[in-house]
Amino acid sequence: xxxxxxxxxxxxxxxxxxxxxxxxxxxxxxxxxxxxxxxxxxxxxxxxxxxxxxxxxxxxxxxxxxxxxxxxxxxxxxxxxxxxxxxxxxxxxxxxxxxxxxxxxxx
Amino acid sequence: xxxxxxxxxxxxxxxxxxxxxxxxxxxxxxxxxxxxxxxxxxxxxxxxxxxxxxxxxxxxxxxxxxxxxxxxxxxxxxxxxxxxxxxxxxxxxxxxxxxxxxxxxxxxxxxxxxxxxxxxxxxxxxxxxxxxxxxxxxxxxxxxxxxxxxxxxxxxxxxxxxxxxxxxxxxxxxxxxxxxxxxxxxxxxxxxxxxxxxxxxxxxxxxxxxxxxxxxxxxxxxxxxxxxxxxxxxxxxxx
Numbered sequence: 409x410x411x412x413x414x415x416x417x418x419x420x421x422x423x424x425x426x427x428x429x430x431x432x433x434x435x436x437x438x439x440x441x442x443x444x445x446x447x448x449x450x451x452x453x454x455x456x457x458x459x460x461x462x463x464x465x466x467x468x469x470x471x472x473x474x475x476x477x478x479x480x481x482x483x484x485x486x487x488x489x490x491x492x493x494x495x496x497x498x499x500x501x502x503x504x505x506x507x508x509x510x511x512x513x514x515x
Numbered sequence: 516x517x518x519x520x521x522x523x524x525x526x527x528x529x530x531x532x533x534x535x536x537x538x539x540x541x542x543x544x545x546x547x548x549x550x551x552x553x554x555x556x557x558x559x560x561x562x563x564x565x566x567x568x569x570x571x572x573x574x575x576x577x578x579x580x581x582x583x584x585x586x587x588x589x590x591x592x593x594x595x596x597x598x599x600x601x602x603x604x605x606x607x608x609x610x611x612x613x614x615x616x617x618x619x620x621x622x623x624x625x626x627x628x629x630x631x632x633x634x635x636x637x638x639x640x641x642x643x644x645x646x647x648x649x650x651x652x653x654x655x656x657x658x659x660x661x662x663x664x665x666x667x668x669x670x671x672x673x674x675x676x677x678x679x680x681x682x683x684x685x686x687x688x689x690x691x692x693x694x695x696x697x698x699x700x701x702x703x704x705x706x707x708x709x710x711x712x713x714x715x716x717x718x719x720x721x722x723x724x725x726x727x728x729x730x731x732x733x734x735x736x737x738x739x740x741x742x743x744x745x746x747x748x749x750x751x752x753x754x
Contacts, residue, residue, distance in 0.1 A: 409580050414559050417576055420590040422566035425597050430623035432604035433611055441605045444740070451708040451739030452598040453571065454699045455732040458709040459716030460575055460592075461692040466717060470685040479686055486690050490697025497541060499694035507686055 478510035524648040528633065528655020535629045539660050540667045542570050545687060547671020549574065552684055553581045557672045564668035568627055568661060571695060572596040578688055584725040592725065595732055603631040610638040611653075613646035622653055627664075630656045703746065708739030 432441075441449075465483040467473040486503030490496060543564065550560040555577065567573055576593035584592075603626050611619055634653040638644065644652075678684055700706050715731025722730070 409554050409583075411556075411559075413586055414555055414580065416586055417580060417589050417593075418559065418563050418566055420586075421563075421572065421576055421593050421597075424590065424594040425567050425569055425572065425600060426624055428594070428597055428600040429604050429626045430620060431601055432608040433619045433623045433626075434616065436605075436608065441602070446602065446605075447740040447743055448736050449598055449602045450743075451705065451736045452595060452732075454696065454705050454708045455712050455735030455739060456575070456592070456596045456728070457571060457692050457696050457699075457712075459712035459728050459731040459735065460578065461689045461696075462713040462716050463720050464578075464686075464689045465693075467720075468685065479689075482686065483689060483693055486693040487697055490694045491700055492697075494698040496694045496698065497538060499697060500541075500690055503690035503694060504687075507690070 478507060478514045481510045481514075482507035521647055521651045524644070524651040525655040528637070528652035529658050530655075531633045531637070531652075532629065532656035532659045535660050536663050539629070539663050542691070543664045543667030544671035544674070545691060546570060546573055546577075547668045547673070548675035548678065548684065549688055550577050551672045551675035552678070553577045555672075557669070560672040561665070561669050565665055568625070568664060569597050569600070571692070574688055574691065579725055582725060588724050588726065588729070592728055592732075595729065600626055603635075606635055607631065607638075607653075610634075610649045611646055614650050618650060622650060625654070625657045625661060627657075627660065629660055702743075704739045704743040707742045708735045711735040711738040 461483075465479060466475060468476050468479050470476075471479075482503050485506040486499050489502045490499030493499065546564060547560055550563065550573075551557065555563070563573055563576075572593045575596050576589050579589040579592055604623060607622075607626070611622060614622075630653060633656045634649065637652050638649050641648075696709065700709060712731050712735035715734050716728050719727025719731055721727070
């Protein structure tokens, strides 16, 4: 990736993120958001992040896109632990440990 | 009297924010590592964290950059992850309303998941507090969090170059995201949205320019909103 592209992305994200944070506190004041919009905004993170991660898990770039049992097992362990414990850091540690064990056992 | 209550609000916020150091620091280090591994230089990585202060969105942008996604799609996708900030802004607005514009602008820049979550609880529990007290509490929560976000990004960026290839760092990103998603699956509509997101992005993976992700995300948002409304209606009928 070239330097200019990276800087453009950083600038775009910086301005856009500030805009999203400022729009109501700074400009609109305390008028409430319409219900339908709030209802959609509630699901944005959960609508983007799983979809972003799914292809990385199914077809990892490290194995040139062929499914990898070690990475699949690690992914399942991570989501299971994070769902049941709600503890993000513990889930990350479990996922990483599972990956290293699975990589050394399965390959 | 007024000054002491402002000060005590600030320090109350500071104490509330302290435990989050242990959550923020590892994420920031990891962002530094992942970003430099992806090819960003140390300056870019640091400016990224200072200018954006939003982990999930930053990770998204870095991942899409490595996939040679067109610039506009990188920005739109990463901003989509950040749309919840508009919701936070709307929910804090009534509590910060009386403050001067420059203070509101500064507080807007500093809205992150943790500062929002702590402050909204404080404001709702103490409805008689002034907007100055509310904002003092908010700035207090930010003090232990945001400087750690900056500095640990820098440590990660410096240290990242020292990590050997065999460490499977490629999978740090999926593991991070999966770990963040678990606690978000609070209700059935959240799970439905996540499922539609996964199914959609896998089916649309060959759509060029990573547009498949955005399309899947739109469907997933609608699925979440629609199923929430459907469940609420059914609840009304039942109850």
